[in-house]
Amino acid sequence: MMTSLIKTIAFNQPRKVISNIFVRTFSKAELPQFETLLVSEPKKYVYHVELNRPKKSNTFTRTMWQEIQTCFSTLSNIPQCRVIVLTGQGKHFCGGIDLQTLVQMAAEAEELEDVARKARFHYNFIKYAQDTISSLEECVKPVICVTHNACIGAAVNLITAADIRYCTEDSWFSVREVIVGLAPDVGALQRLPKIVGNGSVARELCFTGRNFDAKEAKEIGLVSQVFPDKDTALVKVLEIAESIAAKSPVAVQATKVSLVYSQSRPNQEGLEHIRLINSVNNQGEDLTKAAIAQATKSPPPDFDNV
Numbered sequence: 001m002m003t004s005l006i007k008t009i010a011f012n013q014p015r016k017v018i019s020n021i022f023v024r025t026f027s028k029a030e031l032p033q034f035e036t037l038l039v040s041e042p043k044k045y046v047y048h049v050e051l052n053r054p055k056k057s058n059t060f061t062r063t064m065w066q067e068i069q070t071c072f073s074t075l076s077n078i079p080q081c082r083v084i085v086l087t088g089q090g091k092h093f094c095g096g097i098d099l100q101t102l103v104q105m106a107a108e109a110e111e112l113e114d115v116a117r118k119a120r121f122h123y124n125f126i127k128y129a130q131d132t133i134s135s136l137e138e139c140v141k142p143v144i145c146v147t148h149n150a151c152i153g154a155a156v157n158l159i160t161a162a163d164i165r166y167c168t169e170d171s172w173f174s175v176r177e178v179i180v181g182l183a184p185d186v187g188a189l190q191r192l193p194k195i196v197g198n199g200s201v202a203r204e205l206c207f208t209g210r211n212f213d214a215k216e217a218k219e220i221g222l223v224s225q226v227f228p229d230k231d232t233a234l235v236k237v238l239e240i241a242e243s244i245a246a247k248s249p250v251a252v253q254a255t256k257v258s259l260v261y262s263q264s265r266p267n268q269e270g271l272e273h274i275r276l277i278n279s280v281n282n283q284g285e286d287l288t289k290a291a292i293a294q295a296t297k298s299p300p301p302d303f304d305n306v
């Protein structure tokens with residue numbers, strides 16, 4: 001009896017632990033083919049993800065929600081990927097949620113008879129959509145997005161989960177949800193006020209749903225730079241991405257993780273978090289290599305992928 005109990009514990013316990021602590025890494029070749037996204041590697045270690053439903057203004061269908069989540073969580077675990085640039089194919093960056101999908105989801109919920117079941121259906125869909133947007137934040141690689149022309153509703157939510165936002169001069173934005181009868185529920189209400197640092201501005205944009213242009217987006221701090229057009233933006237942004245990708249990936253990724261962790265916590269908690277991370281990372285080879293290169297005015301070293 002005792003032996004079989006010990007065997008059971010010995011057999012089950014490590015497997016449980018292993019499945020919790022090991023995250024699989026992927027090779028480039030394992031990145032799935034997507035229906036609604038294009039993924040390329042225009043520069044070494046820099047991945048370019050493009051929303052790819054141009055005929056439908058890159059609006060979010062169920063497939064696109066699912067693919068964005070898969071894409072960013074997979075890229076997070078591809079060692080060759082160090083920085084991700086996110087743009088949209090075609091005329092617009094993104095027109096928000098596909099309104100047909102929204103209506104269809106409401107109709108599917110309506111078919112359920114009981115209110116608790118209808119509620120569970122909506123709850124699960126909202127949670128899935130929230131997790132999709134959060135996958136940009138949870139991805140340990142910096143995500144840089146560049147918007148052009150329209151960036152509406154779910155798309156504003158999406159870019160607020162990116163690390164760096166740029167746009168083109170023709171860009172315009174709208175936290176459109178209230179206009180289609182919704183309270184924004186996939187991150188804009190949580191992230192936008194922190195980004196713009198002004199509750200009054202954020203509330204005005206969310207309550208009215210009004211359009212605002214690139215100039216205003218720069219003024220309120222939603223984007224950090226405005227480029228004349230998409231081609232110019234891409235050239236410059238890929239240079240910025242390349243510069244980040246040339247740094248120690250251990251240092252860059254710990255920086256992102258710490259920034260994300262600290263954004264909604266007291267300073268002391270953030271400080272303890274980075275103290276623990278760096279008590280490990282500071283023993284690594286990247287610090288020695290980079291510090292020696294700086295001290296000896298040598299060219300930046302190459303770092304191994306992580």
Ligand SMILES: CC/C=C\C=C\CC(=O)SCCNC(=O)CCNC(=O)[C@H](O)C(C)(C)COP(=O)(O)OP(=O)(O)OC[C@H]1O[C@@H](n2cnc3c(N)ncnc32)[C@H](O)[C@@H]1OP(=O)(O)O
Pocket residue numbers: 055056057059091092094095096097098099100125126129150152153154155176177180182185186
């Ligand atoms: C759990 C819930 C999670 C998230 C919820 C998010 C809420 C939101 O996202 S609210 C915002 C919803 N989006 C909109 O209200 C945008 C509506 N569309 C527009 O304002 C315009 O179409 C445009 C995006 C500014 C583009 O304008 P224009 O350049 O003049 O082209 P169009 O001919 O209007 O559109 C081209 C093509 O795209 C289709 N399309 C555009 N937006 C949507 C959309 N939201 N849903 C579905 N389809 C859309 C449009 O129908 C055209 O396709 P055709 O086949 O040519 O008709």
